[in-house]
Amino acid sequence: MKYLAIIAFLAIVLAVEAARKPPKPPKRRCDNDSDCNPDECCLARPFGLNMKGDCKKLTREGKRCDNSDDFGGKHLFGCPCAEGLTCKGKKKEIEGLGVLNYKFRCLGEGSTTPYDELTTDDSSSSSSSSEETTEAEEFV
Numbered sequence: 227m228k229y230l231a232i233i234a235f236l237a238i239v240l241a242v243e244a245a246r247k248p249p250k251p252p253k254r255r256c257d258n259d260s261d262c263n264p265d266e267c268c269l270a271r272p273f274g275l276n277m278k279g280d281c282k283k284l285t286r287e288g289k290r291c292d293n294s295d296d297f298g299g300k301h302l303f304g305c306p307c308a309e310g311l312t313c314k315g316k317k318k319e320i321e322g323l324g325v326l327n328y329k330f331r332c333l334g335e336g337s338t339t340p341y342d343e344l345t346t347d348d349s350s351s352s353s354s355s356s357e358e359t360t361e362a363e364e365f366v
Contacts, residue, residue: 254281258299267305270297284308291332307332 254261255278256268262281269282279300284307285291291313292304307313311334315327 255279256281256300259301265308268300269305270300270302272302285311285313285332287311287332287334289332291330293330310334 254266256262257278259266259268262268265284266281267284268279270277270279277298282305284305286308290304291307291311292301293306293313294302311332313330314333315330318326318328320326
């Protein structure tokens, strides 16, 4: 009788645990974006032996994005932006190098962000350095 109670208890615990976690959908493998749904991209696996990628959702507004797609037809660091969004980087002018774009994010058409401004590497002005700190904290 004691064993029957233990088996019944374990069966209930296993049933509750199985019901609580929905199964993960299987990963869809791809060779390029056309193998994925329209709202997905083919993201390369950095250490994949068969060089297939995984279909992942396109990047939403405000999230980090990547426009590169020249890794055998797959994206290497992340998906491009969803429809209606643009992948924009912050701009900073560095003496001797020119304009550097960094911290790419998906932005909507009418979004007003510091991404449209060109900052310079001028540390003599305390107000501009505090603005840069605020911008950096906002998008890190």
